[in-house]
Amino acid sequence: MARELPIFPLPVVLFPGATQPLHIFEPRYRELLADCLAADQRFGITYVAPPDGPGIDPMPPPGAVGCIALITATEALPDGRSDIITVGERRFTLLEWVTRETTYRVARVEEFDDEPADPAEVTNLAGGVRQDYQRLARAIGTLTDRAADDAALDDDPEHLSLPADRAGVVNLTAALAGLVGERHVRAAPAERLAYAMDGLPTHRRLPRLAVLPGTRDEVVAVVRLLADLGVPFVPRGAGTGLSGGALADHDAVLLVLTRLNRILKIDVANRSAVVEPGVVNARLSAATAPHGLHYAPDPSSQTACTLGGNVAENAGGPHCLKYGVTTSHILALEVVRADGRVVTLGSAGGEPWGPDLVSLFVGSEGNFGVATRITVRLVPLPRAVRTLLADFTSLRAAGEAVSAIIGAGLVPAALEMMDRSCIQAVEDSVYAAGYPRDAAAVLLVELDGRNESAVDEEARQVAALLTGQGARQVRQAADAKERERLWQGRKKAFGAMGRLSRDLVVQDAVVPRSSLPVVLETIAAIAARYDLVVSNVFHAGDGNLHPNISFDARDAAMAARVEHASAEIMATCIAAGGTITGEHGVGLDKLRYMPLVFDGDALGAMHAVRRVFDPEERVNPGKVIPVHACREWSGTRNVELGTRNIAVGSSAFPLPRSAFGPEAR
Ligand SMILES: Cc1cc2nc3c(=O)[nH]c(=O)nc-3n(C[C@H](O)[C@H](O)[C@H](O)COP(=O)(O)OP(=O)(O)OC[C@H]3O[C@@H](n4cnc5c(N)ncnc54)[C@H](O)[C@@H]3O)c2cc1C
Structure with missing residues (x-):
């Protein structure tokens, strides 16, 4: 028989006969409690998923199943709150919500008994x-x-x-608070919201909670607890990643490493340093500069990103053209594996022994464990530096100049390109660097070394090549101040592009340098066809493109055009003999492109390597390897559908697939 019942929607399932303690503090539930105590001591509990953000008040829909809660004990607290114990009675189906003059909700429900269970x-x-x-x-x-x-x-x-x-x-939040202190566990929706994105605005995930350990031992304790509970987790540094790699799903805990931010040792004699993973990249070079040393990989995000994130992404940067990306600068790693065991890879001395597990870990995107100590190589600061700015009236000419420099056997420390759209955004911003606004593209070329006259000679050769390739003007920075200004424009270009639109997708792909001119023209044509603003600022010397698409994610049609344009840009780079990421990693965003560059066997092999480090696949699950495309996945039983899985070969992989899926804003 149907009856009216006060309803308390909660993210718990109450079973008949089970006990459920509750702490009543919200005014509307205080009113519900008072009314129930004055009547038959009963109300209904129905399950709702935890709200995805502040101010959201989820309501179970008609048809939802709940359970009657009988209040068996009440302890009134002095300030009007109460602790109560309830016991589940019969189940009910919620038929409809009814309007009553109460602040809590009331529904008409129909009780029923459970079917006897099969023993x-x-x-x-x-x-x-x-x-x-x-x-x-x-x-x-x-x-x-x-x-x-x-x-x-x-x-x-x-x-x-x-x-x-x-x-x-048993409350995971409380258990973690017991390990790291209450203020270092972020469980409130508003707090978790701060971790819902990284630097790429097209993916959004709300973690179950975020925990911020302060020491290596706390990391180990947290990871062990999560292992014992079988809870997946995602390591996170500064969250500047550009592939959605540091996002955690609602069932996963985010392990934020920014409190582990100590530089543990600077060994000048051996030109190395030992750091914790939360040390910000630029801080390390600042600390070693008085010793005439620096940490060479310099991502444009270096004033914010962490060494742990750099290791996980094998980060690059403008000066990696000459000095090499992160993997060339890591000597040893201390890693906490998914089960909490601590292992050391490599050696501080840097001598090779056994398989190169350090290189295997660098670039593993948080899939192999948590880097808790990082031993890096330091290199001497160059004594002589020359910085040139060349401007071109065509993108093609600028692209050809890049090939001409490298083809001549010169290896600049950095060789960066910015196109007109990017130049104008920079010049309109506080980072204005004095780039010519009417240029189709500029090249920023830096040469460095220990010998002033040798560097001068190289700068002269590069300037001649640039002029020969059609540069309108080649300007050399007169002093350190001007050089810094020229670099500020480049390194803050992404920030400056924030002026162009509400949202920005920074893409990342690599093409052979010689293909740059034609690929840049194709990207411009794609942008025109989809009526989008695409700006280019990138590591031209490495052929590492960053087409930046400006858009407004609230405009669904525009977002769809961005998605299609991104997919076409990736396809163009692959067709040119390139690949889908140079330094930002695969994360979530590039999963859909992996089968375009790797076949099922290769993906299966990557998956197998990942399982050596993390057999349960609990660290950063669902990233990097599209498991459904692995050959080994084929033929296994699909539990949900009751059918056999079929591996998706590269040619059959549907393109594009949504990056603006349900998790997008
Ligand atoms: C404006 C801007 C400019 C950028 N320029 C460059 C550039 O020039 N070159 C470049 O390479 N990138 C660049 N990036 C991308 C980004 O800064 C790098 O990928 C950086 O390495 C990420 O570091 P993070 O601390 O922010 O890591 P997060 O974004 O927090 O995490 C990135 C990945 O690393 C994993 N991770 C983090 N810490 C650890 C750890 N201790 N152990 C194991 N896994 C871990 C995470 O799980 C995630 O998969 C840029 C980003 C922005 C926003």
């Missing part, structure tokens, strides 16, 4: 519950430093459900 199925399910409970017992053992005692578990499924029910209320 075989119950025994089967009890096995799973027992396993989960034992994991929890181990986790509590980790927390309390006591051996886990699971001998007390009852074999009877009904009795077993009691400890399992208690397990359900």
Whole structure:
């Protein structure tokens, strides 16, 4: 028979016979409690998913199933809040919401009894519950430093459900707070929202919670606890990544490493340093400069990004043309594996021994574990530096000049290109560097070395080549101040492009240098066809393109055009003999392109390597390898569909696939 019932929507499922303690503090639920205590002591609990943001008040839809909660104990607290104990009675179906003059919600519900369960199925399910409970017992053992005692578990499924029910209320937040301190666990929706994106605005995920350990030992303790509970987690540095790599799903914990920010050692004699992963890139070079040394990889984000993130992404930067990307500068790593074991890869001395596991880890995008200590190579600061700015009236000529310089056997420290749209954004911003506004493109070329006259000679040769390739003007920075200004425009170009539109997708691909002119023209044609503003600022010497698409994500039609244009740009780069990422990684964003450059066997091999480090695939799950495209995935049973999986070969992979999926804003 249908009846009216006050409803308390909660992110818990109340079972008949199970106990549910509640802390009542919201005014509307205080009113609900008072009314229930004055009546038959009963209200309904229906499950709702936790809200995705502040101010969102989720409501279970008609048809949802809930359970009547009988209040069995109440403790009124002095300030009007209450602690209560409830016990589940009968289940009900929510028929419809009704309007009453109460601040809480009331619904018409129909009670029903559960179907008797199949004993075989119950025994089967009890096995799973027992396993989960034992994991929890181990986790509590980790927390309390006591051996886990699971001998007390009852074999009877009904009795077993009691400890399992208690397990359900063990609070992960509290457990983590016990390890790192309450203020270093971010569980409130508004706090978690701060971690919902990285530098790429097209992907958005709200983590289950964020935990910020302050020491290596705290990282180990947190990772062990998560391992015992079987909870997936995602390492995160500064969140400047541009492929969605540092985002965690609602079931995963974000392990934020920014508090591990100590430079542990600077070894001048051996030109190395040992740092924690949260050290900001530029801070390390600032600290070593008084010793005449620096850490060479210099991502344009270097004033914000962390060394841990650089290692995970194998980050590059303007000066990596001459000095090499991150992998050339990491000597050793201390890594916390997914099960909490700590391993050391490589050696501080830098001598090679055994397989090069350091290089394997660098660029693994958080899939192999957490880097907690990083030993880096330091290189001497150059004594002589010359910086040239050349401007061109055509993109093609600028592209050809790049090939001419490298083809002549010259290796500048940096060789960067910016096109007109980017130049104008920079010149309109506070980072204005004095670039000629009417140029189709500028090249910023830096030469450095220990010998002034040798560097002067190289600068002269480069200037002659640039002029020969049609540069309108080649200007050399007169002093350190002018050089800094020219570089500021380049390094802050992404920020300056924030002026062009509300959202910006920074793309990343590599093409052979000799293809730059034609690829740049094709990108311009794609932009025109989709009626989009695409600006280019990139590491031209490496052929590492960054087409930046300005758009407004609130405009669905425009967002769809961005998606198609991005896919066509990637396809163009692949067709030119290039690949889908130079330095920003695959993360979430490039997953869909992986089968275009790797076949099922290659992806399967990558997957197998990942499983060596993390057999349960709990660190940064769902990133980098599109598992559905691995050959090994083919033929396995699809549990959801009850069919066999079929691997998606590169030619059949649907392109484009949504980057603006359900998680997009
Ligand atoms: C304006 C701008 C300019 C940029 N310029 C460049 C550039 O020139 N060159 C370049 O290469 N990139 C560039 N980037 C991209 C980005 O800065 C780099 O990828 C950087 O290495 C990310 O560091 P992070 O600390 O922000 O890492 P996050 O974004 O927090 O994380 C990136 C990845 O690293 C993993 N991770 C983080 N810390 C650890 C750890 N300790 N152990 C294991 N995994 C970890 C995460 O799980 C994630 O997969 C730029 C970004 C922006 C916004």
